Amino acid sequence: xxxxxxxxxxxxxxxxxxxxxxxxxxxxxxxxxxxxxxxxxxxxxxxxxxxxxxxxxxxxxxxxxxxxxxxxxxxxxxxxxxxxxxxxxxxxxxxxxxxxxxxxxxxxxxxxxxxxxxxxxxxxxxxxxxxxxxxxxxxxxxxxxxxxxxxxxxxxxxxxxxxxxxxxxxxxxxxxxxxxxxxxxxxxxxxxxxxxxxxxxxxxxxxxxxxxxxxxxxxxxxxxxxxx
Numbered sequence: 725x726x727x728x729x730x731x732x733x734x735x736x737x738x739x740x741x742x743x744x745x746x747x748x749x750x751x752x753x754x755x756x757x758x759x760x761x762x763x764x765x766x767x768x769x770x771x772x773x774x775x776x777x778x779x780x781x782x783x784x785x786x787x788x789x790x791x792x793x794x795x796x797x798x799x800x801x802x803x804x805x806x807x808x809x810x811x812x813x814x815x816x817x818x819x820x821x822x823x824x825x826x827x828x829x830x831x832x833x834x835x836x837x838x839x840x841x842x843x844x845x846x847x848x849x850x851x852x853x854x855x856x857x858x859x860x861x862x863x864x865x866x867x868x869x870x871x872x873x874x875x876x877x878x879x880x881x882x883x884x885x886x887x888x889x890x891x892x893x894x895x896x897x898x899x900x901x902x903x904x905x906x907x908x909x910x911x912x913x914x915x916x917x918x919x920x921x922x923x924x925x926x927x928x929x930x931x932x933x934x935x936x937x938x939x940x941x942x943x944x945x946x947x948x949x950x951x952x
Contacts, residue, residue, distance in 0.1 A: 750839035757849035778809035796844035810851035811871035827853035887950035
């Protein structure tokens with residue numbers, strides 16, 4: 725198993741995709757987002773002790789219609805790639821800050837500048853309202869600038885090649901880390917559906933936005949399926 729794992733990581737890292745690059749500009753007539761409110765979710769203003777950078781794997785996300793704030797156009801702008809879900813402040817233990825303050829409608833300029841990473845004005849509005857308002861001193865521009873810097877700084881293993889056969893969560897994390905020097909496997913967590921299909925990759929970051937060990941232990945024996 726060890727020999728297989730090492731050869732698997734070598735194969736994945738030898739075909740690493742380039743870092744994400746910005747693509748087409750946003751459509752000219754994007755509808756403006758509407759205000760996002762907490763609704764039934766609690767408002768929690770607690771200290772930020774770490775962050776999670778959440779990445780959506782579009783082939784799985786676009787398999788079925790997704791409603792609400794997390795909906796976005798599944799077209800050539802999204803394709804088979806990761807898109808940025810958001811940068812989430814975390815707190816101590818299982819408590820995290822959310823909905824920390826009022827959030828005006830995002831300026832069109834901010835949406836246009838960051839649309840390629842997160843191709844949904846409403847999802848961007850949601851991320852700013854629920855998460856960005858909890859970062860001391862943040863503005864919409866600085867919040868999305870930071871999350872986009874992190875996103876575009878990532879490199880990705882050959883996801884199509886990795887989709888050829890199921891692999892464990894530990895194997896996926898090691899391949900992803902191998903594509904990003906300085907990123908440790910235990911700083912990577914996966915969001916899988918009930919059948920084990922990859923939905924999202926979550927990266928654990930400290931308050932300086934550097935890779936850190938995730939507080940929640942990984943489940944290395946879980947089988948991961950990747951939709952190409």
